[in-house]
Amino acid sequence: MEPPKRKELTVEDYINGVLAGDRALLARAITLIESHSERHRPIATEVLNGIIPQTGKSIRIGITGVPGAGKSTLIEALGTMLCDKGHRVAVLAVDPSSQLTKGSILGDKTRMEELSRNKNAYVRPSPSSGTLGGVTRRSRETLLLCEAAGFDVIIVETVGVGQSEAVVRSMVDCFLVLMLTGAGDELQGIKKGVMEMADAIFINKADGPNRQVALKTKAEYNRLLHFLPQATEGWETKAYTVSALTGEGISEMWDVIYSFFQFSKENGIFEERREKQALEWFYAVIEDELKLWFFQQDDIKQQLPLLMEQMRKGEVVPTVAASQLLTTFTNGLEKRKEEG
Numbered sequence: 001m002e003p004p005k006r007k008e009l010t011v012e013d014y015i016n017g018v019l020a021g022d023r024a025l026l027a028r029a030i031t032l033i034e035s036h037s038e039r040h041r042p043i044a045t046e047v048l049n050g051i052i053p054q055t056g057k058s059i060r061i062g063i064t065g066v067p068g069a070g071k072s073t074l075i076e077a078l079g080t081m082l083c084d085k086g087h088r089v090a091v092l093a094v095d096p097s098s099q100l101t102k103g104s105i106l107g108d109k110t111r112m113e114e115l116s117r118n119k120n121a122y123v124r125p126s127p128s129s130g131t132l133g134g135v136t137r138r139s140r141e142t143l144l145l146c147e148a149a150g151f152d153v154i155i156v157e158t159v160g161v162g163q164s165e166a167v168v169r170s171m172v173d174c175f176l177v178l179m180l181t182g183a184g185d186e187l188q189g190i191k192k193g194v195m196e197m198a199d200a201i202f203i204n205k206a207d208g209p210n211r212q213v214a215l216k217t218k219a220e221y222n223r224l225l226h227f228l229p230q231a232t233e234g235w236e237t238k239a240y241t242v243s244a245l246t247g248e249g250i251s252e253m254w255d256v257i258y259s260f261f262q263f264s265k266e267n268g269i270f271e272e273r274r275e276k277q278a279l280e281w282f283y284a285v286i287e288d289e290l291k292l293w294f295f296q297q298d299d300i301k302q303q304l305p306l307l308m309e310q311m312r313k314g315e316v317v318p319t320v321a322a323s324q325l326l327t328t329f330t331n332g333l334e335k336r337k338e339e340g
């Protein structure tokens with residue numbers, strides 16, 4: 001929450017603050033781009049235009065896994081290790097359900113406490129409301145702001161239960177799936193599609209009595225992975241064990257991520273993927289905005305309820321209903337053009 005009556009910042013204040021790596025100003029810039037207020041959007045756009053030349057220079061990592069898999073604990077351990085090595089680490093969350101769950105991920109203050117206090121780290125919870133599209137837009141922009149602020153490793157956490165994994169996949173360079181032991185073939189609620197997106201799989205909580213089982217689970221996943229198509233062409237996705245609690249395997253985890261980064265840089269996959277992701281982002285925004293604009297038109301709003309009713313009753317074919325509405329829309333455009 002922002003305290004009231006804070007001095008309004010100018011576009012230059014935001015840009016200079018972010019570029020200087022000032023975490024307080026970065027936080028305010030993110031609040032600005034997350035704002036739903038129409039008044040803030042033009043300023044946010046100018047800030048984004050101002051920082052864009054300083055973006056793109058980080059390693060972007062996505063981490064998914066079922067609730068309780070240990071994502072936050074692992075990110076804290078990995079992030080702390082990286083800060084000790086001299087990196088600057090930003091952690092974001094993408095949680096489209098957070099409106100309902102009041103931000104389950106990163107919502108709990110006890111999580112990533114150590115990392116949050118580290119002066120080389122910045123931990124930002126998921127934007128708290130909106131559709132998946134809205135949360136995605138804000139998270140992508142937040143990622144750019146963090147890069148402009150000099151964070152060279154960006155980790156995006158998302159809970160592996162919905163569609164948000166695909167969205168996170170579309171904003172990172174390297175995508176990791178966190179698993180638990182005793183998975184067998186049932187994949188613990190993680191869909192096969194998510195496994196197919198993984199550049200590496202980490203079996204977490206490989207500690208204490210669980211360690212041996214974890215090693216067995218790792219072997220099972222490695223067998224299974226042979227049958228899946230490669231998530232990144234030419235890169236063999238493998239399973240590893242790790243313990244976020246004891247720290248065992250964290251350093252090796254970074255080695256895997258870094259080799260992936262080098263591999264994808266060397267053969268052009270890195271750049272290619274980023275270009276593709278920029279276009280995807282662009283098209284997604286156009287689609288969202290067009291859809292919004294379409295359904296805001298008075299004549300559409302007028303016609304829609306009757307058509308919905310007819311479709312519900314099976315009286316009209318949805319394609320026919322859609323083309324009726326589209327005709328109404330284009331006629332409306334023509335009319336407005338004539339009226340000047």
Ligand SMILES: Nc1nc2c(ncn2[C@@H]2O[C@H](COP(=O)(O)OP(=O)(O)OP(=O)(O)O)[C@@H](O)[C@H]2O)c(=O)[nH]1
Nearest residue numbers: 066067068069070071072073105159205243244245
């Ligand atoms: N034994 C053991 N426990 C762990 C390990 N990693 C996490 N935990 C515990 O597992 C629980 C869940 O950890 P979180 O890091 O909150 O899991 P998460 O995946 O972020 O959960 P959500 O954000 O709710 O989806 C906590 O009680 C952790 O202490 C580990 O490596 N070993």
Ligand SMILES: [Mg+2]
Nearest residue numbers: 071072105106
């Ligand atoms: Mg978490």
